[in-house]
Amino acid sequence: MSAALFPEITVNGTTISAASIAAEAQNHNAPKAKPGLAWRRAARALAIRQVLIEEARKRGLNPQQQELEPGKFETVEDAQIRELLAEVVNVSADDDATLQATYDKDPDSYRAPSLYQPSHILFAADPGDAETRQAAYNRAIQVLDDLKENPRRFTDFARSESACASKDADGQLGQLTSGDTVPEFERAMDAAPVGAIYDQLVDTRFGIHILRVDERAEGAVLPFETVLPRLQAASEKANWAKAAHDYVSGLLDQADIAGIDLAAVA
Known part of the structure; x- marks a missing residue:
């Protein structure tokens, strides 16, 4: 992909180079017929990363870097983003009545192994x-x-x-x-x-x-009480993802971003 066709972008005055976006694009799948889609997705991902880092710095967050595997630690910026999201995104699982309704829609989905x-x-x-x-x-x-x-x-x-x-x-x-x-x-x-x-x-x-x-x-249908912990974990994960998405969307709405229309990125 040509850097002329896919230029650098700026986020609140900070430039994200075309080379950085090209490197990030390797992590984003896109159809061969749409070579620019991976670039735009990469640009959006880096824009999100930038606004999160800026917000973490505004809050003065400086957490200890966690060890990801023996001898390998997260970056300072990754640690800041992690701490920021832990601070601002507070969710819980849906209540048991809601989870019961989810279970009742398709109890066959919750079976013991066949x-x-x-x-x-x-x-x-x-x-x-x-x-x-x-x-x-x-x-x-x-x-x-x-x-x-x-x-x-x-x-x-x-x-x-x-x-x-x-x-x-x-x-x-x-x-x-x-x-x-x-x-x-x-x-x-x-x-x-x-x-x-x-x-x-x-x-x-x-x-x-x-x-x-x-x-x-065939495995028997498991009772609601047995699958409740699984339903709670899935619900909390989904709620966290939605809350984090909404928070990031708010930061992007307030940011001054040039070089890409984030609303057009799938």
């Missing part, structure tokens, strides 16, 4: 290797067609075809719970009939799978 006992045949293929992946898919189709005619051959094919170590156990993966596998495989375990070979191939980052779910026990 249990699965699947078996599979894996035709390994790197997602980035289109030729190898197509060959794996073609072979998986052939084997699945054979298994539709003679499902008892699953063990034979698992031992002779599978690229997974489970081949030595006839393709059995043992007992799995929700979250143990990649999402696309878990979705297939939920959709597959129990005790029969799934009639669709399962495409994951590891390759192409033929799946058989031998046992499945």
